Amino acid sequence: MAAERSGDAVAIAGAARHVCDAMFHRGNSREAVEFATATASRHQRDLVRSSQGLSVLGMLYLKASLAAAHAEHRSDVPGLLEAAGDAAERLGVDGNALWTAFGPTNVSIHRVSALARMHDGADAVAAAAQIEQTGLSALPRERRAAHLVDVARGLTQAGRREEAVTKLLEAEREAPEEVHLPSTDPAACRGPAPTRRRFGRRTLARARRPLWTSRMTDSRVLYLIACAAPPAQRIRTGIEKAQATGWDVCLVLTPSAARWLDEELLELAELTGHPVRTAYKLPQQADVFPSPDALLVAPATFNTINKWAQGIADTLALGLVTEAIGLQLPVVALPYLNQAQAGHPALGRSVDLLRANGVTVLLGGDGFIPHIPKHGNVDAYPWDAALAALS
Numbered sequence: 001m002a003a004e005r006s007g008d009a010v011a012i013a014g015a016a017r018h019v020c021d022a023m024f025h026r027g028n029s030r031e032a033v034e035f036a037t038a039t040a041s042r043h044q045r046d047l048v049r050s051s052q053g054l055s056v057l058g059m060l061y062l063k064a065s066l067a068a069a070h071a072e073h074r075s076d077v078p079g080l081l082e083a084a085g086d087a088a089e090r091l092g093v094d095g096n097a098l099w100t101a102f103g104p105t106n107v108s109i110h111r112v113s114a115l116a117r118m119h120d121g122a123d124a125v126a127a128a129a130q131i132e133q134t135g136l137s138a139l140p141r142e143r144r145a146a147h148l149v150d151v152a153r154g155l156t157q158a159g160r161r162e163e164a165v166t167k168l169l170e171a172e173r174e175a176p177e178e179v180h181l182p183s184t185d186p187a188a189c190r191g192p193a194p195t196r197r198r199f200g201r202r203t204l205a206r207a208r209r210p211l212w213t214s215r216m217t218d219s220r221v222l223y224l225i226a227c228a229a230p231p232a233q234r235i236r237t238g239i240e241k242a243q244a245t246g247w248d249v250c251l252v253l254t255p256s257a258a259r260w261l262d263e264e265l266l267e268l269a270e271l272t273g274h275p276v277r278t279a280y281k282l283p284q285q286a287d288v289f290p291s292p293d294a295l296l297v298a299p300a301t302f303n304t305i306n307k308w309a310q311g312i313a314d315t316l317a318l319g320l321v322t323e324a325i326g327l328q329l330p331v332v333a334l335p336y337l338n339q340a341q342a343g344h345p346a347l348g349r350s351v352d353l354l355r356a357n358g359v360t361v362l363l364g365g366d367g368f369i370p371h372i373p374k375h376g377n378v379d380a381y382p383w384d385a386a387l388a389a390l391s
């Protein structure tokens with residue numbers, strides 16, 4: 001308000017950058033994008049006249065690009081980064097006007113961050129490789145550490161777990177507070193998941209172990225495939241229960257589920273001892289998972305069940321489960337859906353088709369019973385029934 005009253009474009013845009021941050025941290029990504037871009041375009045003409053103005057203008061676009069990567073505005077991300085890049089080009093140097101650390105390097109590290117947030121791990125890693133070390137060295141320590149965490153996330157998504165661990169340890173050396181999850185102050189843990197980028201002490205403790213000890217097992221391999229329904233947020237329960245019954249669990253998420261679990265991917269990779277896979281690999285990339293002995297689709301959504309029955313394979317998750325039928329591998333599906341979804345005629349047809357082709361669909365009876373819309377209970381999700389069906 002005070003900034004608006006002052007009529008000073010730099011002060012207004014500087015304050016707007018913090019408002020945008022606050023919106024984003026509260027999970028209002030879409031509003032954050034709209035607010036930042038509206039402020040930037042309203043004051044652009046005045047802001048481009050000074051280095052301070054260019055810096056806050058560029059930062060507004062950068063904040064908007066990260067928020068857009070989280071909202072349904074992914075297609076806006078390249079344009080926002082380009083607008084920030086224009087401001088950086090006009091500025092010409094990596095500056096730190098008004099403590100923004102804005103300049104070409106900051107644009108590059110935001111590009112990496114946005115790509116990692118959109119699960120484009122391979123592109124994030126490639127973008128990171130283009131950044132000059134001198135620019136990175138000049139950044140404030142905590143920005144550098146945050147960047148290393150983004151690179152670690154990209155590497156994990158690209159299936160390069162060991163390099164991810166190395167980056168994470170490097171980030172910890174730079175700024176431990178960027179990496180560790182504060183354990184004593186509950187207030188510090190509050191806030192929606194999308195903006196937290198920290199990792200638990202257990203992750204780092206495991207990361208410090210020699211890498212060759214991280215998985216030496218001859219257990220049977222279970223591909224646990226999780227779709228975007230609420231039990232995905234408790235996927236750790238499913239993994240730990242399966243591990244307790246002797247399975248070596250490899251976690252695959254649908255792209256929608258991966259968005260829900262974005263901040264936990266590295267921890268989940270640590271828990272399973274394998275990268276978390278969310279997308280098809282490139283043809284030239286090696287397989288990162290051992291071959292499966294069985295597959296468990298849990299939670300299985302209305303969407304995935306119907307696409308699976310139709311033979312659609314446009315995600316890695318669907319590719320694996322559609323092929324599993326042809327390979328005659330044991331496959332169990334534990335749905336999670338409400339009575340309205342269950343009432344759609346497609347669901348019954350899909351379940352019948354999958355059952356007729358050897359898939360154990362745990363719907364009804366001792367399996368999952370659809371709930372009244374908005375009355376689901378993830379605590380009652382019958383993981384044990386699924387594991388029993390696999391044994």
Ligand SMILES: Cc1cc2nc3c(=O)[nH]c(=O)nc-3n(C[C@H](O)[C@H](O)[C@H](O)COP(=O)(O)O)c2cc1C
Nearest residue numbers: 227228229230254256257301302303304336337338
């Ligand atoms: C908060 C929230 C809860 C949802 N819960 C369910 C659910 O319980 N069951 C379901 O089938 N879909 C649910 N959906 C819809 C799926 O997430 C959506 O259909 C998505 O496209 C599924 O993609 P996937 O099958 O590739 O994971 C939910 C969506 C949201 C945003």
